[in-house]
C-alpha cells in the first residue's frame with residue numbers, strides 16, 4: 001500500500017489528485033500539504049515548500065513512501081516575479097528531491113510544455129529535442145527535468161514525471177498560467193454566453209482534460225520501471241487547439257456563444273514560444289499513456305458540470 005505526501009495539494013491539479021489518490025489508496029494514506037490552510041477531511045499539514053526542514057519532518061512523521069511535488073508558480077505569474085519563481089519552483093523542487101533521497105521515496109513532479117522554446121520544432125514536437133525556453137517558468141521546468149534525471153542517475157531516486165499541457169477542469173481554477181483561458185472560456189460561456197480571449201486567434205497549444213491528466217500520473221507511477229527509457233518529462237497531450245476551436249466546440253452545444261479577442265501581449269508572447277502540438281509517442285510506448293477526452297467530449301462535460309455547479 002502506498003503512503004503519499006502531496007505538496008501544493010489544493011492547487012489546480014492537487015485538488016483533484018488528492019481525491020483520486022484517497023479513492024485508490026485510502027484517505028489515511030494521502031498526506032495533503034499546502035501553503036494555505038484548507039478544510040480537509042484527511043491528514044493535512046501546512047507547508048511552505050521552501051522550508052526543506054519542515055518538508056522532511058512531515059515526510060518522516062507520516063512515514064510516506066512517495067512524494068508528489070506539485071507546488072509551483074505557473075508561467076504568467078513566474079514572468080511577473082522571476083526571482084520568487086526561482087525560489088519557489090527550484091528551491092521547492094530541490095528540497096523535495098533531497099527528502100526523497102534521504103528517505104528513499106518514489107518521486108513525481110510535473111514538467112510542462114513550457115519547457116520548450118521558440119527554437120523547438122512546433123509541430124509533433126519530439127520527446128527529445130531542442131529546449132531553450134525564453135521564460136523563467138520554462139527555465140525552471142528544464143532545470144527541474146534535468147535535476148530529476150540527476151537524482152535518479154546519481155542517487156537512485158525513483159523520479160518520474162510528465163510534461164503537462166494546459167490542464168482543463170471544473171473543480172479548482174488554475175492561477176497565473178498562460179493556458180488559463182481554456183478554462184475561463186467555459187465559465188464565461190455558462191455565465192455570459194460570450195468570452196474575450198487574451199490569447200490570439202490561431203495560437204495553437206496542447207491541452208488535456210483533468211481526468212486524463214490524473215490517470216496519467218497514477219499510470220506512470222505504477223509503471224514497470226524496467227520499461228521506462230525516459231523517466232522524467234514524458235510529453236503527453238490530448239488536444240491541440242486555438243481559442244476559435246474551443247468556441248466552435250462550445251457552439252455545438254450553445255450556438256449563441258460569441259468569442260472575441262483582447263490580446264494580452266505578455267501571455268501571447270509566452271504562448272508564441274510554446275509548441276502547437278507535442279508528440280506523446282514515448283509515453284504511449286513506455287507506459288501506455290492514452291487520453292480518453294477529445295475537445296468535444298471535454299466541452300460537453302465541462303459545460304454540464306459548470307452549469308450544475310452554478311444551479
Ligand code: AKB
Pocket residue numbers: 074075076111112113114137164165166167174176177178179180
Ligand atoms: C501554464 O500555462 O503556465 C501551465 C502550463 C502549460 O504549464 N498551464
